[in-house]
Amino acid sequence: MTSEAVRELIARSNRLGSDPRNTNYAGGNTSAKGTETDPVTGQPTELIWVKGSGGDLGTLTEKNLAVLRLDRLRSLVDVYPGVEREDEMVAAFDFCLHGKGGAAPSIDTTMHGLVDAAHVDHLHPDSGIALATAADGEKLTEECFGDRVAWVPWRRPGFQLGLDIAAIKKDNPQAIGVVLGGHGITAWGDTSEAAEANSLEIIRTAQAFLDERGSAEPFGPVVAGYEPLPEAERRARAAAIFPTLRGLASTDNPQVGHFTDSDAVLEFLSREKLAPLAELGTSCPDHFLRTKVKPLVVDMPGTASVEEILARLPELHQAYRAGYQAYYDRHATPDSPAIRGADPAIVLVPGVGMFSFGKDKQTARVAGEFYVNAINVMRGAESVSTYAPIAESEKFRIEYWALEEAKLQRLPKPKALATRIAFVTGAGSGIGKAIARRVSAEGACVVVADLNLDNAQAVADELGGPDKAVAVKVDVSDEGAVDAAISEGVLAFGGVDLVVNNAGLSLSKPLLETTVADWDLQHDVMAKGSFLVSREAARAMIAQDLGGDIIYISSKNSVFAGPNNIAYSAVKADQAHQVRLLAAELGGHGIRVNGINPDGVVRGSGIFAGGWGAKRAEVYGVKEEDLGAYYAKRTLLGREVLPEHVADAVFALTGGDLSQTTGLHVPVDSGVAAAFLR
Template identity: 70%
Template sequence: MTNSQTPQPTPPQTLPQTPPQTAQTTSQTNPAAADLIARSNRLGSDPRITNYAGGNTSAKGSEIDPVTGEQVELLWVKGSGGDLGTLKESGLAVLRLDRLRALSSVYPGVEREDEMVSAFDFTLHGKGGAAPSIDTAMHGLVDAAHVDHLHPDSGIAFATAADGEALTAKAFGDKVVWVPWRRPGFQLGLDIAEIKRSNPQAIGVILGGHGITAWGDTSDEAETNSRWIIDTAEQFIAAEGREQPFGPALDGYGALPEAERRAKAAALAAHLRGIASSDRAQVGSFTDAAVVTDFLASAEHPRLAALGTSCPDHFLRTKVRPLVLDLPADASVEESIARLDELHAQYRTDYEAYYAAYAPLLESELAGSLGTGVAGSLRAPHSSSVPAIRGADPAIILIPGVGMFSYGATAQTARVAGEFYINAINVMRGAESLSTYAPISDEEKFRIEYWALEEAKLKRLPAPKPLASRIALVTGAASGIGKAIATRLAAEGACVVIADLDLEKAQAAAAEISAGSPNPGDVAIGVQANVTDETQVQQAVDAALLTFGGLDLVVNNAGLSLSKSLLETTVADWDLQHNVMAKGSFLVSRAAAKVLIDQKLGGDIIYISSKNSVFAGPNNIAYSATKADQAHQVRLLAAELGEYGVKVNGINPDGVVRGSGIFAGGWGAKRAAVYGVPEEELGKYYAQRTLLKREVLPENVANAVFVLCTSDLSHTTGLHIPVDAGVAAAFLR
């Protein structure tokens, strides 16, 4: 560290304007709340400043009380679980300031903090709005019109430095005050309110082990002060910090060449997902960003990773520490898997010991702090039990030379967990650059991780959809039946890889299916895959592994048909159809089966066959024969893969005319000619020959795929489901 005096930046004179697409105000929005939303969207869109769902902001103002007709002071504050970058008015909690401040007179002390969050319900103004978060007291009690509580990497670097208090004084002077670690809650709000009263020159605080809080008389002033603290922290670290905060490079641990590291990542992905999912199935996310590979190439990464993350927003998503493979980058896949299994066993033992060590302490504290409720009559609910262990598998797995896999219940939570660990790496770099990284203790981490308030937040989450945490690969999915299947699977919660011969159409279909999602890549991606090409098939499977961490559900849908009689059918016609449907299904199933077996999570393989696999129609020998091949693949694979918990089933549709790529390609005209009906009447013709007199649509096939994937048919394999509205000649015998 140098002894030079770091110049402090001049606060910005102007603020960036809210982009039109982020403005959430309406004519009914209070001006103070409108300013708050605009400021929150700006702050939340900058990854230097905060991370997804991290931090909270507030504004104070007044409105007419509809009961008394008088002005009443209100607090608008980002609610529990909301995200600053996408905050809307519905994401704000609105509270009466007089009632919130009155809670100070009945606050029962830190041993009964949880009761205060329940007491916030008695201070709410009007109907609706978000649930107040634990930080609400900070915003309401601090005497400032606008307050920002944020988790910038540079600010947390100061907050987690061993001598953070001295560094805060050196970097910020008396404009920013150090606050020792205290769990978020009412007492922390009282502490910060007193600091502001006692330090009128201060614009904010560094919260030890946590983040920053800043304030202002106007929304612009609060944002200016927040940005000044962050910018000053960044500039101080850059000017005063050591050049190699993570120590020298560790020989043999540097990043592999891109193609090599991604190939190794794909080879490890299925096994890693099995490790992360031994308690419950998880979706994965992979990154080989330089910030990760450089960290893993440093000599100090084992020590720092073992210390774990610090900021509550970090370790609530990443667990207290990651699982780190302790082998060099050139270790083989087989060596890596063997060692990862050993490390996983130790990780689970350590995590269970962590729970066993601290759960009784917290349980004892909770039992000893039982009261009659805030102010007696409020009777705020208060739990005396610690939530059950939430699983002992890692959420972050680090592979030197390769990168990071992160896991969560959904693609979004998996991706966000990885983003948070990158924030943690940045925090460690800053703290080690200036001092020594010193996160809060494991005991305090446990208190946060198993806080009753966090459990309540989890219980407020919507019930998962039927296919949540499942990852699907659908071939021929850019149109017709395949697109309908992909759409239905995504709607039911699955992450979907849309594979098609036409990459642009696959990507367009993925975009359409993902429309409305905050991050479309969390729902569906489009990839190119000629299913007759072994390499392209493997690339499609690898795309599922590297995007979503694994694979659970494969739908062999890619197909085509040439309507010709026996004498008209050429060898090329025969080979083309067998290559796409018989050989293609084999290649896709083989590549997928390896993943499903490695994961040890079971799974589904579904073949979109045809009623023609059992029904002998005219002028259709190549198509019908290859569909019969697919039908028998179902039976063969069901027999072979059953021991791994993999179900293999098929669907036999009748001719699907509307929305079908096959029929649009000329097949429809030829089949209409065979039956002597106009092409536009072909769907009606097919319907009239069925028992139910109903036309089969792509959505009907998609419905059958969904049913086969649900737990309701968990004991069904080797089955072919007719989706033909009743074709007696195609009844299975």
């Protein structure tokens, strides 16, 4: 049974964590102390429930809490070997757990356990960090709060910081919390309501102080030529440079991207202090662990052409990598973890916006959100003082902390299609929907492209929403629509790696009844449509220089001659040869092109539901509802082909086991001898 203390803690945490003014995603931690009966002794036992490592306050549940015996946690003070060996204390937390202990205790556990208060909140509000990173932060904190909030000089999170805060609370009984230099805030209370109220008082008082005392232009004046471009122009420019940026940012490890052109970002990019402030980097550990110590800034005005920017990017990227390697070399010791990659996580392009990168879409998006937090912090600090983040050496101690490395090593192995961005046409139903589901389940981000936007959106929602999939409307026979849809997908995830040309339709008619309109419609959608999608996707793939896959969902009809099907079968033969032609042309770029030849896929098919099934049933002299069974009976295996079988083939071709295969057609027809490839 969940205790009242835990229910109050979760409710408080969710309220605080749902407002970005209070803390950033997965930032900070909260706790509550209480008494429960020990099931072994039957005696009352003091416990502490504290947000575990890696959790998020806004979505915190009971399973995200670490549960420890308070007497044992406090007893660690007697065996603490000193700040030089404080990391050893983290392993000792396991010996303080109550029962199964819940989530893994975080490094901040002692901050909560040693502070003499029933409820403690540690948060990373932009307003609080602005004071914490101001050059005269201690003085400003006193001016802002008087003696209600104390100042704690910078110290890396850990056991000693918990001791420091506990001592300050003991020596300052009137205080409701502290500002942690370079870091954030901690507040406490005798009740959950009091702790929350004190946290909000610190956050709101700090913001009011900045608003009242702050200068009007903390980032300096606007620089001519660096003003934000009009929205349509900057988004078109972002789509044009994103694949190249993503390819550069993936030099060491493949990355997914996120684009942000919020007012806060665009203002920062337009101001005089952009370069010097960006060079100083972020300060709060949660910030730079996700954004790296500093961003890559494109040193060109927004008025520069796309071609000029693209020509400049490789040089800037190499300089960034050299600078990051030098940063690592300056501070690494023989015990430091190996360098994790020298590519930027944040790229700032004046006039256009911010590009952030990560191992998946959520990580990339959150990295961007954290840099917006950093911009807000810099604005606040500069408005009342001078922004002065913690020393570079301290940043390195956290970024390459053995405890952080251990956390990374515990992460699950990435799925086969992790970091890959799939663009699937006709994905609102049938085969395309099954393919979208399968590649998403294997870790890919998916652009669900379909003529019917409602269907596409329903699939994207099913797959998990914007961090997993986005819906785009596209008529693949329209060159402009294809270009716009590919650009939309690029803006969503940074590029494209895996294209599935699946959109199609069919009109079953004998030769003498087939009109020119029938012929043109099917060739426009499938032959021209596949060509247009492949061409525009290949532009992005070549710019990325990461290779890629293009899959054509052709048909057994591309090699099988059946009656009353001249237009459809001819266009499928066209698609089949496009596979061979593009495999030959794009192989030098590492782009593999393969095809899949299904037999009639009846169940869930938009084509069959749209009248094609009735026509084919009439040709073969069976009831429409029996068409799938009819197709199955004429195969060697005697099994009906389903959309999922085609999706399985897509994964087989793109999941890594057939990495040397291109120009291949894979039959998925349960064995139609007349369609055997020769």
